[in-house]
Amino acid sequence: MEPSHINAYISLVATSAVLNVFLCVYTYFRRSEISRANVFILYTAALSVYTFGYAIELASNTLEQMKFWTVVEYMGMPFSASLGLILMIQYTGKSLSKKATAALFIIPTITLFMVATNDYHHLFYKKVWLRTDSSVPLMDIAAGQWYVVHGAFTFSCLLCACLILIAQWKHTKKMYRRQLLTLITSQLIPMTGAFLYLMGMTPGGMDPVPVLMCITSSMYIWAILSTRLLTIVPIAKDSIFESMREGVIVLDSSNRLVDYNKALRDMLPELETSMVGQPLNDIWLSLAGETFPVEYGREGLQTDLYWQLHGQTVCYQVRTSYVYNKNGEAVGSLIMLIDITEQRFLQEQLKQLAYFDGLTKIYNRTHFLHKGRELLNEAQLNHQPASFILFDIDYFKRINDTYGHDVGDQAIVHVVSVCNRYLNSEMLFARYGGEEFVIALPNATLQEGKRLAEQLRVALLNEPLDVEGTFIPITSSFGVAQYSGVTDSLESLLRDADSALYxxxxxxxxxxxxxxxxxx
Structure with missing residues (x-):
């Protein structure tokens, strides 16, 4: 090879090195703005070491100098393949485990060791010598066994990175495809050059990859400036789908399961990949013994779904929407499940506090007054009677003073427990205050109200409170009043019942x- 040719080649390789150093330094100072900056810094640093080492090797005069700078080259070149693969995987929104990442650097590390100690085993280069057909000193090699392993590994990394990026093409929006094309080309060019070099098809038997790095580095710089490569990267739709906290079910136009995400797998662990392609109703029938309880064929539906998860009842809010194609035609539907268990639990607690008595779990006075007015309105509209029973515990203060307030609370709970056995779901039962209670009986005459009150009086009389073997008699006094026309209000009826109680x-x-x- 002529000196002018080798000088031009060295200049191009050195230019590649300078461009890679620029990319490395630029990324370092912009690392706060750049996603995956650390990997790209290491990647360009490895390429810088490789290309600078190769340029100085070509400029060396003796075989020993060339062998030394070859070792320097291999401090960067084998690691750049692994780092490039990791970078492209991360660009697509995926990541490798620590073990998988570490495994990618096993062969490059062994390669560096093999090159540095080649004089002792000749497993990387069987032989190195100065070419006799060149007017300038150039080193030639005979590949050893590990050289083949290293070459296959490097080519595989470049090929895998390229295929990963190509597979991402259809999932990438048009605005980001120039970025993606740059990355694909940056892997395809050195991969092609490495293949031609390994096949002995390059001019003068020279390694073209360092020179080709000048092209790929220029493309990186152009992409960074024109498409903001690295600072703005697309997020893969698959990554968004899998990282959503809401569970998502995708159905086709025939309501068959097409896909679901990780969150849904956590919400419904019984769901299996073998169920993909089956109608949702059939799947739900096998999981819950019934068809899907929500009408998922409607747009914008929101309803609650209760499910048993790890032995506990959870509540999912179900939202539905259609999936449309480019022509605006519905081609399927989405069912989104949002875990609102905690929200529903808090709502239930607030409801209990607002509507129910904390000790007895029956209605409190406020809620009874609200429900009582509704009952009277219905009685008026339907021309039906309604009766009200007001009663309290006799000598309740004596119970508190004699046995203590804890026993007094037990007495109140005991009275409620006994009365509940005689009341149906249509009757309103509430703690009216202290030891006083009220019952509203829809569609009941005064005689029916008195009859029920007498049943309760006798039941309480015959069932004393048992406190650790001590039986405490509990009796109650009752007053009954009946709604008789539009002139009766809830307040007047309760006053009448209170007068009867007195x-x-x-x-x-x-x-x-x-x-x-x-x-x-």
């Missing part, structure tokens, strides 16, 4: 009195 107290307690009528 009559029960005056008559000696443990009695039932109706408004204006008494029953001993």
């Amino acid at each position: 009559e029960s107290k005056r008559s000696g307690r443990n009695a039932v009195y109706a408004h204006s009528v008494s029953l001993a």
